[in-house]
Amino acid sequence: MFRSRTIRWLTSLGGRVSKVCSRRNYRVLAIETSCDDTCVAVIDRKSRQEPPVLLAHLKETLDSEKHGGIVPTKAHLHHQIKVGSLVQQALRQTSSERSIDLVCVTRGPGMPGSLSGGLDFAKGLAVAWDKPLVGVHHMLGHLLISRMHTNGSSPRYPFVSLLVSGGHTIFVHSKSISEHEILCNTIDIAIGDSLDKCAREIGIKGNMIAKNMEKFINENLEEAQSQTVDMSLPNPLRNQNGRMNVQAFSFAPFLTAVRTAMAKNKMEKCTKETRSMAYQIQEALFEHLITKLKLVISLRPDIFECTRHLVCSGGVGANRRLQQKLRDELSFQFQEFHYPEPSLCTDNAVMIGWAGIEIFETLGIKTELGVTPVKKWPLSDLLNVPGWIST
Incomplete structure (x- = not known):
């Protein structure tokens, strides 16, 4: 159970009034399966005044070398095989079998078969545990992950992101x-x-x-x-x-x-x-x-x-040469360059968990249990898909 809860009302940018919940001392399970990486993380959100603590971060990548690229049906099967055991391992490692308060999962964009492997499993857990679910935009995870270690204080809005994968x-x-x-x-x-x-x-x-x-x-x-x-x-x-x-x-x-x-x-x-x-x-x-x-x-x-702030994230964002060229050629415009650590540049569940936390706490919304994967989901239409409901 959440140990404290404060409810306040804010007027959203679209003119709607939404209830925004501030919750402390809760634990998050995050799942990412948008492509060929099955990723699971457990994050401890001790308070809103300090960065969350990463308790577990696991990944299993499909070996596609012999196929010359990712085969969607094989990726789907890979997630079906791996997601359950990885979640079980993460929960046991962190003694979180009975203490997860929020389930976050990638809802899109990505390959529908891959997305469904994680989304369906996450919905099942949310039902079994009677906990809220947040379906996260994959690229929003890449965009926000640089803010996790500063507890959302940097980079501050407005900022720009180069998302390359x-x-x-x-x-x-x-x-x-x-x-x-x-x-x-x-x-x-x-x-x-x-x-x-x-x-x-x-x-x-x-x-x-x-x-x-x-x-x-x-x-x-x-x-x-x-x-x-x-x-x-x-x-x-x-x-x-x-x-x-x-x-x-x-x-x-x-x-x-x-x-x-x-x-x-x-x-x-x-x-x-x-x-x-x-x-x-x-x-x-x-x-x-x-x-x-x-x-x-x-x-x-x-x-x-x-x-004055530029974020570079996504798998290609981990490339040291690209990071150097961005600094060398764009320093006339930007005062700070934000590069997530390499393990958080590539697809991972940590970014999905942090983005889910920001959505849940800042917007006060969660995801209905009847949602389906969104193959194509423009980041500019983050809230313009069915399935968002107030917490």
Whole structure:
């Protein structure tokens, strides 16, 4: 049971009146299954005056290397097999079998089969324990996780977030937990997907291919920077005058360019020149990303005159080279750069738990038990999906 509860009334941004509950001394179970990682966390929320304490953080990732990518049916089966045992393990490790007060789970966006594996299990637990459920937007988790260790005090609203992963590449302006404007989005594939495909094309292998390529580059950076292979890589969406005036990302053209370079140079996969190619690919993708960020900054002075904090999160956000380039090239605009620790950049249940806490405490809402996964869920429409109810 919650040991204290204060109820106050606030007028929401949409003009509605909602009851907002402040709860202390409660424990959260969080589940994330949006893609191929089955993730479980237990978080202790001792009070609203201090950051929560992470008690358990478990993850099981589907091995997709032999399939050359994620197979949705296999990911669904993976979650069905793993989620129950991981939850049981987390509860036993933390002696939380009878002390969970809030269940948080990813509701979308993501692969419906994967999402249902975690969401259905979480709904069952909420029913069995008679506890509230919060269905969390996956990208909101990435956006908010940097605030957990400061108990929500930093970064302060308004701030912008670059959310970069295998499934998303979006630049977001956040005025509050429920007010988000997408400033720039990809028109084709995500940067993480492009990195994976380009890396696979030159012979990089593994379950996390882009991460393996970064490691491969850093093993001999001098060799990587030698540019022993001539590659003509794009900076897409230029107009006829060569100016970057299209406010969007595009990462699909890079794979075509890599294949062209491989054929032109008669390259075989995994040769001594591979490291040089890997370096050029990574640099070109990041250059395109930052070029577009600069464009958005120049076009939206109404936002950036008073925005001094940048969050970079998502799986690609853990890349050290990207973090360095963001600092080097965007320090004219931002005073503080927020990078979650690597384990919290990739998909994880901790971010889902913290986002659920912020939603539950700040907005005073929870999720109905009859909800279904949301495959496509714009962050700008966070509250415009059915299933939200007052606590």
